[in-house]
Amino acid sequence: MGKSLKLLCKDSAACVADPGQTRFDLLTRGALSASSCLLPSDGSCHSDSMAAARAEAKEHENSHNNCLIQLANPHVAAMKEDILYHFNLSTSTCDFPAMFGDVKFVCVGGSPSRMKKFIRYIAVELGLDHPGEEYPNICVGTDRFAMYKVGPVLSVSHGMGVPSIAIMLHELIKLLYHAKCSNVSVIRIGTSGGIGLEPGSVVITRQAVDACFKPEFEQIVLGKRVVRNTDMDEQLVQELMQCSADLKEFTTVVGNTICSLDFYEGQGRLDGAICFYTEKDKQAYLQAAQAAGIRNIEMESSVFASMCRTCGLRAAVVCVTYLDRLKGDQITSPHEVLAEYEQRPQRLVSHFIKKSLGKV
């Protein structure tokens, strides 16, 4: 009992400076060489501006047709059946290309009811709604996640925190792969705590950073530390910022986002069940965050950024701030005020989708 993993991870220090990282880098490079679409670093698949894309629609279409969703896992192609357990969907019982082949925009958020509201809203915005239309939950038979679809838009809940969204993303990316989707953008429309911003402000994430403000996502894989990049797609950041400028409805900023593994101690709150620090300690941390260009704190952006990058998906995080953490910890605004705040990322992303489809 309690024997540590000697062969693979001798101790904590070894874990941090693990030679496995080199191996991972090599493997990553190997995987990347298989397809130019896997990483957007060279911009070959993702550099078209929205205006240019509209002006040169034909060329845009041609250049993007090769950008099928790629997995960073050679094993899946050899599987006879793939059960997406937490979606309650399987390749042996569902026709993924027929069900999802036309998806171009995936919007994700923590709350299932919010994602249901969003599908109704975007259906109306895209002129795809019909009187009395219902949007059934595609993930019927499980309550782990909820999924809704209208036209080219998929709306999926992801629960709270890195592990929960990671499960959803593994299965979502496989779903898009099995469905032979191409040129998909994935946008998280979430809620967060702001740093030095008026409540209700919207933050578009440039880099997701960890609790020490490092722009990376760390995880332990087979006992070895693996670190991945969390940069967002700068082109998509600028396109979304332009959408906010078009709308002129609320303050929107571009900034870095702390992805915390905890809502209370991990975010320096003084109101959890456990707290061994003072208001002064907390203020020092949050002010250091502000000085480092951090504008908000949420709980999913780092793994979201790194997984989408690794699989060549264009991705963005757009979160409203419910409070200014420099001024407090508890979310005290009335329900109707928070409900209006919650809609802001949806309105911004709806405008982006309509603009992308040439509907505004």
Add this chain to the structure above:
Amino acid sequence: MGKSLKLLCKDSAACVADPGQTRFDLLTRGALSASSCLLPSDGSCHSDSMAAARAEAKEHENSHNNCLIQLANPHVAAMKEDILYHFNLSTSTCDFPAMFGDVKFVCVGGSPSRMKKFIRYIAVELGLDHPGEEYPNICVGTDRFAMYKVGPVLSVSHGMGVPSIAIMLHELIKLLYHAKCSNVSVIRIGTSGGIGLEPGSVVITRQAVDACFKPEFEQIVLGKRVVRNTDMDEQLVQELMQCSADLKEFTTVVGNTICSLDFYEGQGRLDGAICFYTEKDKQAYLQAAQAAGIRNIEMESSVFASMCRTCGLRAAVVCVTYLDRLKGDQITSPHEVLAEYEQRPQRLVSHFIKKSLGKV
């Protein structure tokens, strides 16, 4: 942008060997000295065996009456109002002692629908069910968590992964504190992947270990690494094991449990969207886990164990295994088989509650 938190966490290596750990230890000890009920290490609150407790009911009651729920946070007592945001409950609008003061057993699990089924089941088992009785969700107005109550039993969902259950536990422990509850046991009834066990086996966790098999829970608080103990209450483990022996319905073992931050790469699965290792690598990891006394892998036990210990709550983790990870990754058993497996921890814990209440 990307500037790291120099004052609080100079770099990754400093983070690991941070002097803050000493400070945390001192603070923890300081908090503990305030109440003998905060940690069960001396056994003063938790050492009664179930049989002894029944035989000496009066003494048991007297000795436990002082074990009110304690927070490890001095700030909460000074708050005028405490909004438990993710439960949609507030001390200014709810009478916590009236609503929850009689709670003695809290059962938690990932899925809201499973926790609803459990409250119906335990109501019947305790003879507290009435024809046509409904068990409304106490957390109405939010879909973050679901909560149900019957008699002394509270049933609460926690979503998937460490961050999600940590949010729930912070708010649950504060709820029990505001309600002035005493002598509460918290049991996670979950699902997991087994290691070298027949599917359907139940594992009672002795120690929750991390992905490198270390029995600790690590988190970053204000940029500093904090490590906490994840031992479970050995007395409760033995009582639960005796309940399984009483029932004779399914195989139950006591063992260590990996608490992973991921379902796919973090657990060595080959079927995620991302996988840069081989079947051989995976087998080496899982076999090393088996050799270290690990019997299953799930995603919540470490923070569950450490938070309950820190706040003096008697806690246990009872998970059924859906598959043997040495033989595969996908959960392929038919729905009805999994549904029966899912009930096993519920049956075991129901027997424990009935026995504790002198009802068997």
